[in-house]
Amino acid sequence: MRTCLTLRLPFIVLLALMVFFSARVEADMVILDQDTLTLDRGQLSIYEDTSARLLLDQIVELRQLGRFKPTSDSFSEGYSNSAFWGYTQVTRPQASSGIWGVSITPSYLDQVDIFIMQDGELIRHMQVGDQVADPEHDIHSRLHLAQAYFPVGTSDVYFRLKTTSTSLLLVKLIPEINLESYIDISIVFEGILIGVLLTILIINLINSIWLKSALFINFVLYEISLLVTVSLSIGLTRRLVPSLEMIEQNQIFKLSLIISAILALLFIYRLISFSFKRKWIVDLIFIVGILHTCYAFYMTLTGRFVEVMNYMNWIGALLPLSVSLIVLPDWRSFDTEKKYRVMGFVAFGLFACLNSMYVNGFIGSSGLKSFISPITILSFQLILHFVIMLSIRKSQTAVEEAKQAAELARYEAASERARRQDAQTFLAMLSHEIRTPLTVIDSAAQSLIRIHDQTEENNTTRLRYVRIRKSVKRISELLTMSVSKAQADIERLAGKQDTYDLIKLTWTVIDEFNKNERKRIMFCYTESAMPDHYLLPEKACHIVMRNLIDNALKYSPADAPVDVMVRKGAQGVCWSVRDSGPGLTEHVRNHMFKQFFRADERASVPGLGLGLYVVKQLTEQYNATLQVETLDDGTVFSCCLQTEQS
Known part of the structure; x- marks a missing residue:
């Protein structure tokens, strides 16, 4: 039940936001009194100029022919190569001020032309945007804010929008007495946005250096690209670099958007880069997404930014949601750290989807909706910061x-x-x-x-x-x-190592046996020069030799010889013992290295069943190779010792 709720909750929230932001409002008459007016209640009617070449006279004629279509809020057309015309009637009473500020948002628009007409005559033509300059009417160098004069009576106002960014347009009419406070509030809001982003960037940069976390480094790179993009969109970059031309700013802004998308994909992929079912599907989705963003980068360089962005935004909206549908069914199997990461990923996906629907014109444009982009940026930055911090802290605790x-x-x-x-x-x-x-x-x-x-x-x-x-x-x-x-x-x-002479050690071990046993031991070696450094320590080697020789003596007939040999081989220096016993049965071969196992339980054969067990333990510990070969007339135990060189 909880899993179902976890799966449904993000999409319920998204649906609620869509319904809320898509709600229609009743249009009001545009009457200039003493209050700031936002033209987001259907006061504007719109016409799409697909050729982007129509002049004002032609547009006036088309409006009179009823070719303009009404809107429920404001301009909300997404990415398009068309020019969009808006029209509204403004009535100014005798008692109200004639000087008004015309504010155009969002923050980045190439060019917006504003035409004020009365009785069929053009009274004023103003321009705002990032690709135009109108010193006569500009009130602020960075804000899209022009000073307009409205005569008493009813005026026809036309807006022409042509931009390489998303074709959203929100118009505000600000009375002269409120202009100063409006500018101050706008600057403060921009400062808060930049300040929060910069603060999070610095904190995460310090964390990435301190914690040496690749996840933080990915997040920092994404934040840097986002901060650059925001600075370009609000015109701050041109203030910092006065030599930057308008056309250069426009191109850098578009490339910055694509780079931000690439870094965002890499970051959110890193966020869920742990094992889960169907991981290969997620990998494939991200590969496709990154290839699309690289293609978008190429399209931007070749002057086709608008065409590619129209569908890139939908990729940005659908990719996180589709991945969430794959990841969330495994929620119960995740530990706490992975759950933090998945929550951050889902939050990012929700905000990215909401922002994509907004910039693509799917949910319209209004005064309230204009806060979607900045609030989205701030919200998922803060959420991701704390999610990563919780994840890293949990990981540190585990470490x-x-x-x-x-x-x-x-x-x-x-x-x-x-x-x-x-x-x-x-x-x-x-x-x-x-x-x-x-x-x-x-x-x-x-x-x-x-x-x-x-x-x-x-x-x-x-x-x-x-x-x-x-x-x-x-x-x-x-x-x-x-x-x-x-x-x-x-x-x-x-785990010690020793330097010793294997031949001398063998003689030492042989000398430990009694006179009759020594007579039976036949020691043969052909190599005059042997390595003197072995990974098997001398004490351990002594134990191995004695146990194998003792074992061979016990299980051979009383007068039968026991052969001891030393030779060099591909596996190192091999030390072998051959007895003359009856050989090994399958049962003995399967159990002879077990503790307290004895091949012969008769009292005449002494021992505790520890000899071969000890040999096996020591050879495994020091990477020596213990080989057993059963012959018709006996058994050969070989211990191949690793030298420092081998």
């Missing part, structure tokens, strides 16, 4: 939480490493303390065997002594494996 989690993980890892180090130290001490009495027991058992061999012939007692020695050896091996596992865990956490 801070991630940093805290990482710091906690590092602390826990250090604590775990310390605990394991303590446990390994304790286990090593315990092993040492246990080995001491074991050594005494083993030595005593050996002495008893020697004495027995010299004095007695009964083998029963000797077998008991041998069993004692085997038990001592079993306990010693279990202690060795337990210490090896603990040391392997610590090495895996520490």
Whole structure:
């Protein structure tokens, strides 16, 4: 239910605005008294001059023939190459002032001609606009405001509009006593618009530098283009750059509009540049939109600005709304930051659609509607600013939480490493303390065997002594494996590297076995020069070697040899052990690297099932490759070590 409401709300708001702004009002007579009059109640009738060449006399004749059409508000014709004529009758009572200001809006219009006639005679001709200058009648250098004299009685007033911008025209008649305050209010309103835009620009520029956010940078670029466009539209740029010609200002203004559209598309695309269903459709829509704006830029350079802007405004209106229909169904799956961004996108789309309908003449022109463009600019600038701020703050919070989690993980890892180090130290001490009495027991058992061999012939007692020695050896091996596992865990956490001689290390490991076991170990190596730096640390390598050799000895027949080989290969330096056992079954191959798994559960085969588990853990930690090859007469375990160069 909430999702449906979320989907419908933007369009309900848009429909309500359309109905509100399209409401018709009852036309009033234009009587000049002491109040400011806005000709937005159907006082004007309009004629479209498609040739843009008709003269005043021809227009008067056409009006007399009834060719002018009535309006519900004022001029609202959108982008067109035609010239538009407006007509109204103005009655000035004897008691009212004859000096009036004629204000023409919106802020950018190429040229508007004003003709005042009485009794068929032309009394005054005035011009306002960004592409004309009329020093005799201009009241203000930037505002489209001309000083007119209306004689007593009824006068016919004609307005001719020809512009490369949208053909909107709102006429206000201001009595002489109100002219100064009208100018002040207009200047203050322009100042507020520019000031708010500049303030938001500075704040977002600081935020983009401080936060290093690509989204803010896109927003800043869009704001700069928008600020330049507004400055050009109100004539502020020519005040700042007096050498700028009217025709140059006109061309720069048109190009600035297109550039603003391109940057707006890039910004709002960045606003929703996260993963969601049907993202590829949104990408395609934006690609089409950007290609259209590039085409509009080309059309503007070739003098066809009016033609391209007529449909570009509709693209600007429909693109955000169509994308919103694709994005909003996934609303529930978005996190808070993404929801902020989507809300900003939808708000931008609503304002862009409303503004496009206004400049295209779809919802008419009136005193109230003339505030659509500036209010739209200010509103979505403020909304987007706060949406981005909320989004960035939410993102920063997530980053801070991630940093805290990482710091906690590092602390826990250090604590775990310390605990394991303590446990390994304790286990090593315990092993040492246990080995001491074991050594005494083993030595005593050996002495008893020697004495027995010299004095007695009964083998029963000797077998008991041998069993004692085997038990001592079993306990010693279990202690060795337990210490090896603990040391392997610590090495895996520490991540150290060592420089060592692999051949010498192999001999060292072999020397740790007893005399009979050493006789069975056949060590073969062909390379005289080996690398001396390996990613697998020396202690870890020592554990791997001992465990693999010990494993091969245990699972080979008592007198069978165990081959140890070292060779260079494509995967680095490979250290291999081959036993003479029965080979590995599929069950053993699938489980042999698991903790506490033993291939042979018989008591005659000692071990805890930790040897291969420890080997696997260490080789994976240091990117060594552990390979197992099962043959008919044994198994080969190969550990390929990565060198610093490889």
